[in-house]
Amino acid sequence: MAQFLIVIDDASDWRPYLPSDNMVTVHDYLDMGAYADRSAMQVINLCRSYDYLSTGYYCSLMAEARGHRVIPRVMTINDLTQDRLFSLPLSGLDKLPDSVNDIAMKIYFGFCDNPQLEKIARKIFERFTVPVLVVRLSRQAGKWQVDTIEPSAFQDLTEPEQDLFAKYLEVFSQKVWKLPKAAKRYRYEIAMLVDEHEKMPASDKAALKLFTKSANRIGMDLVQIGANDLARLSEFDGLFIRSTTNISNFTYRFAKAAEQLGLVVMDDPESIMKCTNKVFLTELLNRHKVPVPKSLIFKKSDENWVDNVIDNIGLPAVLKVPDGAFSLGVLKVKDRQALIEQANKIFEHSALILAQAFMPTDYDWRIGMLNRQPIYACRYFMSRGHWQIYQHHQSGRVSSGDFDCVDLKMVPQQVIDTATKAANLIGAGLYGVDLKEIDGKAYVIEVNDNPSIDHDVEDLFLGDLVYDRVMTEFLRRIQLRGL
The missing domain is CATH 3.30.1490.20 (ATP-grasp fold, A domain)
Incomplete structure (x- = not known):
């Protein structure tokens, strides 16, 4: 579990706020070898200046060298001085009155005090993860554009702004201010991203509980987070996505942000990009001579x-x-x-x-892959009277066919070999390869990142071992990174 450390220029800078044992001066932090033995640490760099070769710049640089997760990162600092091509998403700006043509706001850890600007504030913070930002936007010829995005020193905040800063710092780094829980502590914490409103999630509630129990058995905790919890990512050592992924939704943003923070991510942004687009996937499989329809x-x-x-x-x-x-x-x-x-x-x-x-079969094979190895095998049968596994009715109801799980040793070798070759073109993450077997030959239908793992479905043959393998892989990757 990551611990928080607030780094400031001078102890007197913190006078308006509650005393904290998590606060150190940049002078102390930059001492040779200081805090180097604490790799699982989140550093909030509140130095007045992030200019190149300043103490604020070196604070972020040294944090990354020590394996600490820090905001802002050095790359973010450099982007703020060089990035002039930031694409501005609308995120509610199009709903502002026509009379509003200029906006000036401060963003505190991704939050601002104007509800109408909350979405755009969060988007900007995702791109430039800096504690306090001053942003100026203007509408030119009907289109909004960024005039300035620059860090703001928390030391210069007015009294009302100090209240906002303290409020949103507490939201961002909850564990700085709260007493340690009396409950069992775990060495590592993994965020499990879910969407409670999703009709067809990647894992049902029973499976999510089994993932959590498996993680607990090996000294890790799984904490469920949702689409609005991006700012909490720095609390964790890993991100496990259990919501349907897509480039255009929040799952991809979470994967990108977690990767930038140095978390172990399953599945990573590149896997999401490759798997969610069937055109890309088909071109990739054809180029590497993997059989497809x-x-x-x-x-x-x-x-x-x-x-x-x-x-x-x-x-x-x-x-x-x-x-x-x-x-x-x-x-x-x-x-x-x-x-x-x-x-x-x-x-x-x-x-x-x-x-x-069109290649009609009674069922499709699903081979679960993790770290380039098959871990489970299922057969999904077509929905009754339909040519697909899932049938989406006009009423909104979804029906599906039967299923079974089998021992990997009983799966035709050509199915295993083809699934392995296809998944390895994507990466070493958690994938579900769908295949059709016709006349002794296996054809890849698609490779899914973030595959379905439901209780009494994909775990029907292996039971808890499915969950144990996924969580053990998380632990292995975290330990390899020295977190």
């Missing part, structure tokens, strides 16, 4: 794309939205007219479409 990637501007799909793939064919999940965005088209209609709907929000040959 006959495929064609096409765009609306392609000449005679309708004929190309029919001639090369045949009908019926399967059209896939690049970033769909749980059978969403996967459509079967039986004739030419359906192909045109469904493809044009997809083109409304995607420049590319993946068409694949």
Whole structure:
């Protein structure tokens, strides 16, 4: 579990605030070898200046060299002086009255005192993780742009601003101010990212409890966090994502932020990027000669794309939205007219479409992979009367087929070998490889990062061992990093 340390220029700078044993001066922190034996530490650098080669700059530099997680990081300090191409997300700015054309605000650990600007404040903090920022925005020709983003010295805050600073510092670093819990302490803590409102999460509640019990058995704790807890990441040693991942949602932001903080992340941003886009995945698998259904990637501007799909793939064919999940965005088209209609709907929000040959089977194999090794095997049977595992009804109800789990030794070798080759092209994380087996040959349908692990489904054969393997891998990676 990470401990907090607040570094300031002079002890007198902290006079307006409650005394804290977690506060040290930068002079003491920069002493040769100081705090070097405490690798699991979060440093909040509150020096007045982060200028190059200043004591504030060296504070962050030394923290990273000692294996401490620090805000701001040296790369962030450098970005603040060089980054002039920051893309500004709207995040509520488009809802401001037309009369508002200029905004000046202070951001304290990702928070501000204006509810209308909370989202944009959080986005800016995710990009520039600095304790206090001064931000000025302006609307030019109907579009918002960044005029300035620069650090603000907490020593210069007014009395009302000091109250805000103390409030949001407490939110950001809760454990600085609270007495240690009497409950059992764990050597490491892992944040488990979940979305309580998700209809089809990566793990059900029973599985989440079993992950936690497994972590506890080996001296780690799993703490559930949600989409609004990005600022808490620095409390933890690792991030375990159990919410459906996508480049465009909060899971990717969390993975990126955790990676930048030096946490062990499962799954990492690169894996999310590679796995969530079926077009990328198909191109990757084809290039490395991994068997996949006959495929064609096409765009609306392609000449005679309708004929190309029919001639090369045949009908019926399967059209896939690049970033769909749980059978969403996967459509079967039986004739030419359906192909045109469904493809044009997809083109409304995607420049590319993946068409694949329709390969009917009674079930798909799912091979769970971790650290380049298979760890479990399941068979997912098609939903009754449907051609997919999941059937999404117009009422919003989702039905699925039956399933079973088998001993890896009973899985055809070609299925294991193909799954392993495909997953290893992605990385060494936790993946679920879906395959079809036809006439003794295995074809990869997709590789899923953050695969489903539900109680009495994926753990049906191995039981608690599935959870133990995942948590033990977290422990191994944390220890390798010396956290």
